[in-house]
Each structure stands twice: as C-alpha cells, then as structure tokens.
Amino acid sequence: MKEPLLNITDVCLERGGRLLLENIELQLNAGEIMTIVGPNGAGKTTLLRVALGLQTPTRGEVSRLTGLRIGYMPQKLHLDPTFPVTVKRFLSMVSRNTADRINQLLAEVGATHVLDSAMQTLSGGELQRVLLARALILEPDLLVLDEPVQGVDVHGQSELYRLIARIREERGCAILMVSHDLHLVMAATDRVLCLNRHICCSGAPEMVTSHPAYVELFGARAAEQLALYVHDRNHRHEHCRDCIREARNV
Amino acid sequence: MFENFLLRALIGGLGVALVAGPFGSFVVWRRLAYFGDTLAHSALLGIAFGFLLHINLTLGIIVICQTLAILLFFSQQQKHLAGDTLLGIFAHGALSLGLVALAFMDDIRIDLTAYLFGDILSISNSELAWIFGGGAVALFALFKLWEPLLLITIHEDLARVEGVPVDRVNWLFLGLMALLVAVMMKVVGMLLVTALLIIPAATARRFSGSPEIMALLASLLGGLAVCLGLYSSFRWDTPSGPSIVVAACLLFVVSTLLPKGNPFQKSR
Numbered sequence: 001m002k003e004p005l006l007n008i009t010d011v012c013l014e015r016g017g018r019l020l021l022e023n024i025e026l027q028l029n030a031g032e033i034m035t036i037v038g039p040n041g042a043g044k045t046t047l048l049r050v051a052l053g054l055q056t057p058t059r060g061e062v063s064r065l066t067g068l069r070i071g072y073m074p075q076k077l078h079l080d081p082t083f084p085v086t087v088k089r090f091l092s093m094v095s096r097n098t099a100d101r102i103n104q105l106l107a108e109v110g111a112t113h114v115l116d117s118a119m120q121t122l123s124g125g126e127l128q129r130v131l132l133a134r135a136l137i138l139e140p141d142l143l144v145l146d147e148p149v150q151g152v153d154v155h156g157q158s159e160l161y162r163l164i165a166r167i168r169e170e171r172g173c174a175i176l177m178v179s180h181d182l183h184l185v186m187a188a189t190d191r192v193l194c195l196n197r198h199i200c201c202s203g204a205p206e207m208v209t210s211h212p213a214y215v216e217l218f219g220a221r222a223a224e225q226l227a228l229y230v231h232d233r234n235h236r237h238e239h240c241r242d243c244i245r246e247a248r249n250v
Numbered sequence: 251m252f253e254n255f256l257l258r259a260l261i262g263g264l265g266v267a268l269v270a271g272p273f274g275s276f277v278v279w280r281r282l283a284y285f286g287d288t289l290a291h292s293a294l295l296g297i298a299f300g301f302l303l304h305i306n307l308t309l310g311i312i313v314i315c316q317t318l319a320i321l322l323f324f325s326q327q328q329k330h331l332a333g334d335t336l337l338g339i340f341a342h343g344a345l346s347l348g349l350v351a352l353a354f355m356d357d358i359r360i361d362l363t364a365y366l367f368g369d370i371l372s373i374s375n376s377e378l379a380w381i382f383g384g385g386a387v388a389l390f391a392l393f394k395l396w397e398p399l400l401l402i403t404i405h406e407d408l409a410r411v412e413g414v415p416v417d418r419v420n421w422l423f424l425g426l427m428a429l430l431v432a433v434m435m436k437v438v439g440m441l442l443v444t445a446l447l448i449i450p451a452a453t454a455r456r457f458s459g460s461p462e463i464m465a466l467l468a469s470l471l472g473g474l475a476v477c478l479g480l481y482s483s484f485r486w487d488t489p490s491g492p493s494i495v496v497a498a499c500l501l502f503v504v505s506t507l508l509p510k511g512n513p514f515q516k517s518r
Binding site for chain 1: 278279281329397400403404405407412451452455459460461463
C-alpha cells in the first residue's frame with residue numbers, strides 16, 4: 001500500500017495547562033477527502049494547524065510525505081480596509097502567475113467576474129472562492145480547508161461543497177477540511193472524523209452518523225437528518241429526542 | 251531667499267519623507283501605529299545612553315530602539331497582557347526613564363523641545379549623512395522584503411504555509427522600524443515620528459489601487475508636507491516639526507474632500 005500523505009500518530013497538545021488535543025491518530029491517503037467535525041472549541045482548527053506544521057504538538061508525531069505540496073485556505077482573512085489589493089494582485093503574489101493562469105483558476109472556482117475587484121468588497125461566497133483559487137495556485141497534492149463555507153448562505157454552501165468535490169475529482173488531490181455544518185458536507189466526503197479534543201469516532205459518513213459517540217455529541221435530530229441525507233431513508237434514530245436544541249446550535 | 255540651512259533642512263526633510271512613505275503604509279496596513287510610537291518614545295533614553303558612552307547620539311538612539319524592539323517582540327509572545335497595555339508600559343516607561351536619566355547627568359543641558367518635536371532647521375551635515383545612509387539601507391531592505399511582507403500582511407499562517415520565513419521577516423521589519431525612528435527624530439521629533447509615518451499613508455489610501463502606488467504616493471505627500479511645513483516655519487517662524495505635521499493633516503483633510511480616484515470605494 002502507498003504511504004499516506006499525512007500521518008499523525010498519538011498527538012497530544014497542551015497549552016496553558018489545558019489539553020487541547022488528546023491521542024490523535026490520523027492518516028490521510030492520496031486523493032481522499034476527510035472532514036473533521038465537532039462542536040465549538042473541539043480543537044478542529046488546532047488539529048489543522050498541527051497537520052500543517054504551524055503548531056508543534058506536546059507529544060506525538062506528525063509526518064508529511066516529502067515534497068508534499070500543500071494548499072491552505074485559512075478560516076478568516078483580516079484585511080485592513082486601508083490595504084489596497086485586488087483579487088488579481090492577491091492571486092499573483094505567491095508565484096508570478098500570468099493573467100491567463102489567474103483567469104483559469106478563477107474559472108475553476110467560478111469567480112472570474114471579481115478579477116479586478118478589491119478583496120475587501122467581495123461577498124462571503126466570492127471571498128471563499130478566491131481563497132480556494134489561491135490554495136490551488138501551487139498545484140497542491142493536499143488541500144487543507146478551514147471551514148470553507150464560512151459566511152456563505154445555505155444554497156451557496158452546498159454549491160461550494162460540490163465545487164470542492166469536483167476539484168478533487170479533476171485534480172485528484174487529497175482534501176482535509178474542517179466543517180461546522182454537518183448535513184451538507186456528508187455527501188462530499190469519504191471519511192468523517194468526529195473530534196471533541198479526542199477522536200470520538202471516525203469512518204465513512206454513514207457509519208459515523210449512527211455511532212453512539214456521534215449521536216451523543218450532536219444530538220439525535222442532527223444524526224437523523226444526516227442519515228437521511230446519506231441515502232438511507234430507513235435508517236433512523238428514535239432515541240435521545242431531547243438533544244434537539246443542542247443539535248440546532250451546532 | 252534660499253539660505254544654506256534651509257536647503258539642508260529641505261533635503262533632510264525630503265529624504266525622511268521618502269523613506270517614511272512605504273514604511274508608513276505598512277504601519278497603517280498592519281496597525282502598528284502604537285508600536286511605532288512606543289519605539290519613538292524610547293529615543294530619549296537612547297540620547298541619554300549616547301551621552302553616557304560618549305558615542306554618536308543617533309547611534310545611541312538606534313541601539314536603544316533596537317533593544318526595545320527585541321524586548322517587545324518577546325513580550326508579545328506571552329498572553330497575560332493585551333498588546334496595547336504592554337506597549338503603553340514600554341512607551342511611557344522608556345520616555346520617563348530617559349528624562350530621569352538625563353536629569354542625573356549634571357553637566358549636560360539639552361534642548362528637550364528639539365528632541366520632542368524636532369529641529370529640522372539646525373540639521374547638520376553629519377545628520378544629513380545619517381538620514382541618507384540609514385534611509386538608503388532601510389529602503390533597500392524594505393524593497394527586498396516587499397513581497398514577503400505583503401504576504402504576511404494578508405495572512406501570517408497562509409504566508410507560513412507558502413514558505414515565507416515569517417518570524418525572520420517580522421524581526422527584520424522591526425529592526426528597520428527602529429532604524430527609521432532614529433533617522434526621523436531630527437526632522438519631526440520623537441513625539442511626532444508616527445504622525446509623519448501614518449498621515450501621508452492614510453491620505454494616499456483614497457487614491458491608491460495597489461500597495462506600491464500607495465507607498466509611492468505616501469512618499470510624495472510626505473514630501474509635500476515637508477515643503478509646506480518648512481515654508482510656514484521660515485515665513486511665520488512657526489516650530490518646524492509641528493508645522494510639517496499640520497501641513498500633513500491639512501493635506502489629509504483636503505484629500506477627503508476630493509473625489510476618490512480608485513476602485514476601492516466599498517472598503518468601509
């Protein structure tokens with residue numbers, strides 16, 4: 001079997017006396033989409049930062065395949081309004097990209113119309129698409145996306161997830177992403193990793209959503225909706241009804 | 251009407267404005283105004299240090315500013331105090347320590363106002379050499395760091411993932427800022443250094459479609475402010491440093507009345 005692109009073994013991360021990540025095991029293979037889900041403060045972004053090498057774990061090992069090209073899409077961009085930068089300029093910063101190449105990238109993410117707009121004037125969906133284009137510039141083997149549909153309306157969210165799935169199909173790159181919203185992402189992922197500082201459960205979306213640890217974490221209603229979304233109409237969980245409100249907050 | 255001292259003042263002022271433009275732009279983009287202020291406040295301590303060791307005063311300022319920049323860099327790693335609280339402690343601590351240190355030196359009587367608000371009209375040839383030497387070094391280094399600094403300004407982690415040595419670039423930038431403060435002291439004084447950094451840059455924003463244009467425009471506007479300030483100082487005998495800053499402010503006010511010459515209208 002081929003070596004995984006990313007291998008995280010027994011990683012713990014402690015900060016200020018608090019354990020943020022505990023015994024994390026994660027292997028990501030070429031061409032695979034893995035989604036990390038979990039409640040607020042579960043350490044999802046921290047785990048991505050560890051995977052990217054931006055943060056050193058207190059214990060455990062993180063190894064990336066040598067020569068692995070990573071494209072990263074951060075959660076938020078805090079651009080000062082005084083910083084004059086157009087989308088075109090933003091996309092030509094990493095490496096000297098020709099106008100053709102930039103247009104081609106923008107076409108791939110469906111955002112050619114914003115080429116000459118200022119970054120600060122983009123809508124939520126446009127910004128996410130531009131950030132995605134930026135992550136694709138270096139022809140990555142691995143895309144790391146931190147809440148890629150943040151600030152996008154529900155309709156736009158499913159469109160973005162379809163786009164992400166299509167990028168994987170066309171480019172064959174692996175994708176590691178963090179997601180907040182559960183039901184939309186399920187159709188576009190191979191594996192789900194349910195995180196609450198430690199890994200609660202992981203596996204194919206259908207398996208994870210029926211896993212007791214998952215149901216406990218997100219509530220029955222969420223699990224039920226997911227199960228519905230993932231093809232199986234008869235697969236229902238009738239227990240634990242009182243977690244509904246909690247599930248809505250997720 | 252052009253006398254020798256006035257010509258020197260003009261050349262020195264223009265030199266400083268030229269360097270201040272691009273640096274000031276970064277100060278505005280990265281919200282470092284208070285940081286620049288803190289560095290400037292330590293200049294008086296640098297002067298005391300210079301007198302104490304009998305070294306060139308500009309060199310004394312550079313040494314102390316660099317030291318403070320290093321201290322700040324490390325203190326900002328801790329999370330117990332907010333950044334601005336920390337800067338406040340350093341700024342006022344360094345200023346007061348400088349005043350106290352100078353008071354201990356009995357044989358030295360300095361013109362405090364000249365250090366606080368600048369004394370461009372008494373600029374000497376050696377000070378001109380410092381401005382142009384230091385300024386050239388700072389500009390050249392900034393030119394080399396330009397793209398990495400822009401990437402960091404956009405997103406530090408993204409820059410890291412894309413292979414920018416973020417910490418090293420930040421270090422160098424802080425060091426250059428410290429150098430710049432020392433060089434700008436003579437022209438506008440320690441209390442007004444930040445003004446000459448940020449006001450021309452803020453004025454330039456309305457008319458700039460790219461970072462480079464904004465930096466260049468900030469230099470030009472700073473130069474214009476120097477000319478206007480010097481003229482007023484010469485004509486009406488107003489204090490030179492504050493006159494330059496007043497001119498910069500006037501340019502800013504006038505600019506807000508002009509139509510925006512750029513496509514960035516929606517940016518808040």
